[in-house]
Amino acid sequence: MALTLEDLLPIDQQLRSVQPHERVAFAIDIMYRHGYGQLPVTGANGEFQGQVITFESVIRAIQSFRTEAGALLVRDAAQRVRSYAADADLLATRDGIHRDKRFEQLLSRKNDFEQIVGEPMEWERLDNRQACRIAVYSKAQILTDAESPTLLEWAAKKATFFYKAFEPQFPREKSPL
Numbered sequence: 001m002a003l004t005l006e007d008l009l010p011i012d013q014q015l016r017s018v019q020p021h022e023r024v025a026f027a028i029d030i031m032y033r034h035g036y037g038q039l040p041v042t043g044a045n046g047e048f049q050g051q052v053i054t055f056e057s058v059i060r061a062i063q064s065f066r067t068e069a070g071a072l073l074v075r076d077a078a079q080r081v082r083s084y085a086a087d088a089d090l091l092a093t094r095d096g097i098h099r100d101k102r103f104e105q106l107l108s109r110k111n112d113f114e115q116i117v118g119e120p121m122e123w124e125r126l127d128n129r130q131a132c133r134i135a136v137y138s139k140a141q142i143l144t145d146a147e148s149p150t151l152l153e154w155a156a157k158k159a160t161f162f163y164k165a166f167e168p169q170f171p172r173e174k175s176p177l
Contacts, residue, residue, distance in 0.1 A: 017042040018053060020075035024061070027053045027074055041078045051078035082127065095130070103132040106169065116165040117158065134166075 017040045018027045027039055031053075041051040053074050061077035062069055082100060106113070107123055114121055117136060124133040136158050140151045 015040070017046075017048075018074045019044065020049070020073065020078065022074050024053070024058055024069045024072040024074060024077050027077075028055070028058060028069060031055065041074055048083060049078075050080055050083055052081050053078050092130075099130070099132060100125070106134065106166075113165045117161040136162075 016030055016034060016036070018030065020041055020043075030036065031039055038052040038054040041049045041053060043049055057079045058069060058072070058077045061072055065072065065076060103123075103125060110121075110123065113134075119136060122133070122135045122137060124135065126132050138151060138154055140148065140154075
């Protein structure tokens with residue numbers, strides 16, 4: 001049986017959350033009293049909505065709406081986050097978090113990579129998958145143009161540029177032999 005995220009919570013620790021229609025001041029009070037940096041936003045049925053409210057998101061909402069915290073609702077300050085099911089396998093979740101962090105590191109250097117490759121690339125997070133994708137797409141049709149020398153030359157050239165751009169980011173481990 002896999003250890004889950006839910007298994008890590010002490011039995012006496014109740015999950016605290018807020019709903020979109022509640023006042024931001026209420027959320028701030030809960031976060032302050034319990035020393036939380038964020039709270040999940042849940043629906044009327046208690047199901048997580050894929051959003052959290054944080055002190056930072058409240059400040060952004062205050063600036064954006066040019067108002068006071070007392071005038072805002074949680075929905076005004078909530079921000080989308082990636083989430084994992086409470087019964088998710090911890091090792092798979094850890095791998096997903098690591099993958100997301102690595103993707104963000106690469107994405108932060110997007111302009112550098114696209115300059116090496118020579119054109120804009122598609123940066124696809126592929127949520128709920130065990131991979132992310134960074135790609136360049138051709139307008140060619142694979143079924144009709146697969147043998148085209150132009151397409152083959154383009155693919156070989158892009159593969160070389162991808163290797164030059166990304167190979168230094170993934171150093172190979174030295175063999176113990």
